[in-house]
Amino acid sequence: MDNLKEKTAQGLFWSAINSGVTQVLNLVIGIFLARLLSPEDYGIVGVLTIFTVIAGNLQSSGFTQGLINLKHPEPNDYNSVFWFNILASLTIYAVLFFCAPLIAMFFHRPELTELSRFVFLGFVISAFGIAQNAYMTKKMMNRRLATVSLAALAVSGTAGIAIAFSGYRYWSLAWQQIIYISVLNAGRYFYSDWRPSLHIDFTPVKKMFGFSVKILATNIINTIGNNILTLVFGRLFPMKAVGNFTQAYKWDTMANSVVSGALSQVSQTVLVSAADSGDRERRVFRKMMRFTAFLSFPVMFGLALVAEEFIVLTISDKWLDSVVLLRILCISGAFMPFYTLYQNLAISSGRSDIYMWLNIVQIVLQIGVILLFHPYGMTAMVVVYTAFFIMWLAVWQAYARKFIKLGFTDTLRDIMPFMIAAAATMGATFFITKNIGSYAVVLPLRIFIAVALYAGTMKLTKCEMFDECLAFLSRKRK
Incomplete structure (x- = not known):
């Protein structure tokens, strides 16, 4: 138990470092690109997101989770998944290549034909690194995964800014995606000990198929759910409005990924290790719930608090229409990491069927509710999306x-104190600073006051999670 606890702490530490630094880099890169590009440019590339992610799901077919869920995967297991991904990606790309004109016709933008064919190359390239990523995740090589991710982001972000500065508009976003995946794969091969072989045996894929196909179906449904608003907005509203939503959704995702990104790299592996251990598994899960609540609520509620100042100061007032959308999305974003935990619990328990059906029903109902509120406009649709997301x-x-x-009472006992503390902190911070007129003054001041109030609250209430985090960081400094 102590060994698992230490491995979990180490994994969460490096995953959190990766997620945190990644989002800081994304912040810097996003600021430069948003100042160079228009909302319409973001809208054009944003409507393709759902196609690229679904294609990526079909390409990996849930076998990444299948590999991680194996107690002791063999080299042939990784090799089988590797070659399956290569063949699947080439097949899917050929289909999407010929479907590109139909995509352009659906969104009434002819330029999407050529752009989509280029963007879709990304998941062909990524196919060469999926098995490597599964190998490194299974081995909990979180520090190396963090190094690779940060290097890829820095290189691709710099290239994207340079291309945008040269006047290539939305093409800079497309090139950024391709370069990121290419550098990421190169780093995975550099650090990973495993290498594919020409001995192709799809027997492991067949054995994992029953489990993995449910993961595949669920991932596709999740992708549709996460991007349904962009897809619907791209059809119903001007690209400028779609770009504003895309910008709000991007900042919301970046913020909640600080927590959910750290959890996704660790939680399934840890829960598999603790599976079938009764009370031990429950204790591990509840510990992760408290850690999630401890970080997620202050981060997301804090972003909602400073949304207007942040948007205007960083990417200019041409994106001011995205502020309201960002604030609404931050509420649902605070609960996103909990979905990561619950879903990984189902997967680690071998219940990919539950994982699949709960997500299918959620997305079907969610789409129906959203479309019912279409006559009331974009903001109303986002509010309904957020409310349903939390209730599910x-x-x-x-x-x-x-x-x-x-x-249920145990869960409330684990998360409610942090939610109340975070909400009270942001409310107090708002009233303390509400009469300050300067964005440049109020943004850092609100951040400082909110951090101080939240940390002080955790210390005064003798929060165990707060003390453990401080103790762990103290050990790392030594």
């Missing part, structure tokens, strides 16, 4: 009770 967590909690006998 109750369904996941009901199944967590079946998996590890986790009661």
Whole structure:
């Protein structure tokens, strides 16, 4: 138990470092690009997101999670998945290549034909690194994964800014994606010990198929759910409005990824290690819930608090229309990391069927509710999306009770103190600073006051999670 606890702490530490520094780099890169490009440029590339992510899901077919879920995967398991990904990606790219004119026709933008064919090359390139990523994740090589990710982001971001500065508009965003995936794969091969061989045996893929196909279906449904607003908005509203939503969604995703990104690299591996251990698995899961709540609520509520100052000072007032959307999305974003935990609990329990069906039902209902509010405009649709997203967590909690006998009151006891503390902190900060007129003054002041109030609250209430985080960071400094 102590060994698992230390490995979990180490994994979360490096994953958090990766997620945190990644989002800082994304922040800097995003500021430069948003100042160089227009909302319309972001809208044009944004409407392609759903196609690239679905294609990526089809390409990996859930076998990444399948590999991680194996207790002791063999080299042939990785090799089988590697070659399956290569063949799948080439097949899917050929289909999408010929579908590009139809995509352009759907969104009424002829330039999307050539652009989409280029962007779709990304998942062909990524196919060469999926098995490597699964290998490194299974081995909990989080420090090296962080190094590779940061290097790829720095190189691709610099290239994207240079291309945008040269006047190539939305093409800079497309090139940034391609360069990022290429550098990421190169880094994975540099650090990973495993190498593919020409001995092709799809037997492991066949054995994992029943489990992985449910993951595949769920990933596709999740992708549709996460990008449904962009898809619908791209069809119904001007590209400028779509670009404003894309910008808000991007900042929201970057912020909640600080927590969910760290958890996604660690939680499934740790939960698999603790599986079938009864109370031990429940204790591990509840510890992760508290860690999630401890970080997620102040980060997301804090971003909602400073959304206007942040947008105007960083990417200029031409993006001011995205502020309201960002504030709404921050509320749902605070709960996004909890979905990561619940979903990985289902997967580690071998219940990919539950994982699949809960997500399918969620997205179907979510789409229906969103479309009902279409006549009321974009903002109303985002509000409904957020409300439904939060309420659906109750369904996941009901199944967590079946998996590890986790009661609803236990969950509330784990997360509510942090949510209340974060909300009270942001409310107090707002009233202290509401009469300050200068954006340049109020932004850093609100951040400083909010951090001080939240940390002080954790210290005064003798929060165990706060003390453990300080103790761990103290050990790392030594």
